[in-house]
Amino acid sequence: MALRHAVLAALLDEELSGYQLAKSFSLGVANFWHAQPQQLYAELSRLESDGLIAGREVVQDTRPNKRLFKVTAAGLAELERFTAAAAKPSFMRDDLPVKVQAADHVDTGELINQLAERAAFAQTKIDLFERLLQTMRGESGEEEFLRHGERVGPYLTCLRGLAFEQGNRDWCERAITVLRERKAAAHDRH
Amino acid sequence: MALRHAVLAALLDEELSGYQLAKSFSLGVANFWHAQPQQLYAELSRLESDGLIAGREVVQDTRPNKRLFKVTAAGLAELERFTAAAAKPSFMRDDLPVKVQAADHVDTGELINQLAERAAFAQTKIDLFERLLQTMRGESGEEEFLRHGERVGPYLTCLRGLAFEQGNRDWCERAITVLRERKAAAHDRH
DNA sequence: CCGCTCATGTAACAGGTTACATGATTTA
DNA sequence: TAAATCATGTAACCTGTTACATGAGCGG
Numbered sequence: 269m270a271l272r273h274a275v276l277a278a279l280l281d282e283e284l285s286g287y288q289l290a291k292s293f294s295l296g297v298a299n300f301w302h303a304q305p306q307q308l309y310a311e312l313s314r315l316e317s318d319g320l321i322a323g324r325e326v327v328q329d330t331r332p333n334k335r336l337f338k339v340t341a342a343g344l345a346e347l348e349r350f351t352a353a354a355a356k357p358s359f360m361r362d363d364l365p366v367k368v369q370a371a372d373h374v375d376t377g378e379l380i381n382q383l384a385e386r387a388a389f390a391q392t393k394i395d396l397f398e399r400l401l402q403t404m405r406g407e408s409g410e411e412e413f414l415r416h417g418e419r420v421g422p423y424l425t426c427l428r429g430l431a432f433e434q435g436n437r438d439w440c441e442r443a444i445t446v447l448r449e450r451k452a453a454a455h456d457r458h
Numbered sequence: 459m460a461l462r463h464a465v466l467a468a469l470l471d472e473e474l475s476g477y478q479l480a481k482s483f484s485l486g487v488a489n490f491w492h493a494q495p496q497q498l499y500a501e502l503s504r505l506e507s508d509g510l511i512a513g514r515e516v517v518q519d520t521r522p523n524k525r526l527f528k529v530t531a532a533g534l535a536e537l538e539r540f541t542a543a544a545a546k547p548s549f550m551r552d553d554l555p556v557k558v559q560a561a562d563h564v565d566t567g568e569l570i571n572q573l574a575e576r577a578a579f580a581q582t583k584i585d586l587f588e589r590l591l592q593t594m595r596g597e598s599g600e601e602e603f604l605r606h607g608e609r610v611g612p613y614l615t616c617l618r619g620l621a622f623e624q625g626n627r628d629w630c631e632r633a634i635t636v637l638r639e640r641k642a643a644a645h646d647r648h
Numbered sequence: 649c650c651g652c653t654c655a656t657g658t659a660a661c662a663g664g665t666t667a668c669a670t671g672a673t674t675t676a
Numbered sequence: 677t678a679a680a681t682c683a684t685g686t687a688a689c690c691t692g693t694t695a696c697a698t699g700a701g702c703g704g
Contacts, residue, residue: 277559300555332655351557352568358552363545365490369467371611378542414636421561431625522683
């Protein structure tokens with residue numbers, strides 16, 4: 269049950285509506301977890317009825333009304349418990365490596381396209397994360413910020429997201445090079 | 459439904475029993491996907507009744523009998539289809555970043571321990587992957603092997619696993635340093 | 649007037665996790 | 677003799693995904 273805690277963690281630094289939360293979760297700005305809008309609306313209801321977050325209605329005249337949520341004292345205590353409890357190991361679950369694993373036995377034409385797409389997507393996220401990091405640290409250098417900045421949690425998770433996407437990009441590019449070369453070599457032999 | 463294809467991909471290079479498959483999946487040797495034994499036994503049954511893999515009974519006198527599975531022509535065709543179809547985007551889903559995101563609001567003592575544990579676990583996997591890569595490429599260098607080796611799929615997925623765990627380790631160590639320093643600084647102020 | 653953004657959900661289904669169950673053999 | 681390894685599953689439960697549903701305003 270970690271979605272709860274991901275939502276709580278996301279609401280720590282700012283009051284958000286379900287919609288705003290959903291946007292950051294699906295865009296991967298809240299890069300430390302991924303969830304879909306429907307999950308979030310459901311989870312917000314549950315969290316509220318459990319008293320871990322409190323919502324307040326904000327009336328808007330030009331837009332539909334929305335509910336902004338913030339973490340309650342009970343919610344913070346729950347996060348505290350969660351953080352102190354043992355973490356589950358993290359696992360990779362990704363279609364692309366499965367396909368690459370089979371690359372010696374199937375046609376790789378389409379696979380190479382997918383790797384290129386993924387590399388491009390990763391690059392987009394890398395750019396996004398780098399801009400985000402710059403915004404967070406402002407004038408100060410990274411070392412300086414991590415030592416004396418006010419909130420470093422989001423910065424650190426963003427660093428993880430950045431490294432993850434760089435890993436994705438680099439690996440995709442490497443795999444593309446290898447598979448292309450081998451395809452060309454196979455072609456030459458016929 | 460990607461577990462099917464992960465299993466098919468894993469069975470391409472060698473005939474395996476449910477037990478052997480489970481071991482490599484849970485140890486992360488089959489680093490391109492993660493699954494639990496129960497899932498695998500269930501999936502193997504389904505794959506067999508769908509005709510995508512074929513099992514044969516191996517009688518052992520000292521050990522319980524086992525069933526070894528290999529991919530059928532229909533199974534290979536299914537993998538071919540899967541590889542050509544669009545891949546789902548990959549997402550990070552990991553407890554630790556969630557906890558780190560909340561680090562400015564909760565006590566970090568236990569969290570630092572968990573980060574250290576994770577770093578050590580990652581290092582174990584890194585060592586395992588490095589030995590595995592060496593075994594796969596044998597005498598030849600990496601470039602040489604990737605150009606002319608027989609099966610590069612498993613090698614490439616292993617490279618991804620290696621980079622992922624290196625990313626894990628490095629990030630954990632960075633986070634530990636930052637959180638420890640800040641804890642010390644906070645302590646000094648009181 | 650068409651499509652996008654804001655805003656919030658329900659319902660059915662697929663997939664993954666946890667707990668339980670069994671039993672022989674080998675290693676410390 | 678206790679624990680680990682080999683070997684295979686069932687059942688209940690929790691989580692995540694996909695499809696569907698609604699409706700107002702804003703920009704081109």
